[in-house]
Amino acid sequence: MTTEGSAEGWALEVKRLTGLLQAAGRTDLLLKAIGVPLLEELRIEAAKGKLSRLLITKDCRFFLMDHENREVELQPVHKAVYLLFLAHPEGIEFKRLSEYREELRRLYRRTAPGIDGQKMEESLDHLVNPLDNAINEKCSRIKKVFMDLMDEYSASYFIISGHVQKRMGPTNHVWYERRKIITLPRELVVWE
Numbered sequence: 001m002t003t004e005g006s007a008e009g010w011a012l013e014v015k016r017l018t019g020l021l022q023a024a025g026r027t028d029l030l031l032k033a034i035g036v037p038l039l040e041e042l043r044i045e046a047a048k049g050k051l052s053r054l055l056i057t058k059d060c061r062f063f064l065m066d067h068e069n070r071e072v073e074l075q076p077v078h079k080a081v082y083l084l085f086l087a088h089p090e091g092i093e094f095k096r097l098s099e100y101r102e103e104l105r106r107l108y109r110r111t112a113p114g115i116d117g118q119k120m121e122e123s124l125d126h127l128v129n130p131l132d133n134a135i136n137e138k139c140s141r142i143k144k145v146f147m148d149l150m151d152e153y154s155a156s157y158f159i160i161s162g163h164v165q166k167r168m169g170p171t172n173h174v175w176y177e178r179r180k181i182i183t184l185p186r187e188l189v190v191w192e
Contacts (some may be wrong), residue, residue: 091179
């Protein structure tokens, strides 16, 4: 069988070379060749078959469709935060959360239609204030709920977690964006 010209052939060649590197005890070179971003993509691809679809109903209830339709029970503010991060697969830096205040307000109204306006504004003030710990508390609560419903590996795709991205400016100045993201593949999110 030839390995020239076909994706299947290339995959067989990658498998053969991977086996040689593993047999030589050089997984360090394998990681260097693949690179961390691709490794993360492969991890997500491998998890797709194991992860549950997440159903979000019109009235903002969350259900794990492939886990006996178990409901993910969150308070309206937690749902609003979760929906915000779900809508931004590129991630959001906590320090820039104030830029998303209007979107967060709309989501909060949607998850808690009868909420008192003043109470909602106070809650939003806490959430978007970079000196307040409210957003971390909300993310911790969301994490706990998912961890109670599934194993740690699966939950890692559903929670709001850190993602650091290196950036380089025109003057070779390097900085890091510390975004928070939900890594759940969006094709597993089902909107009613």
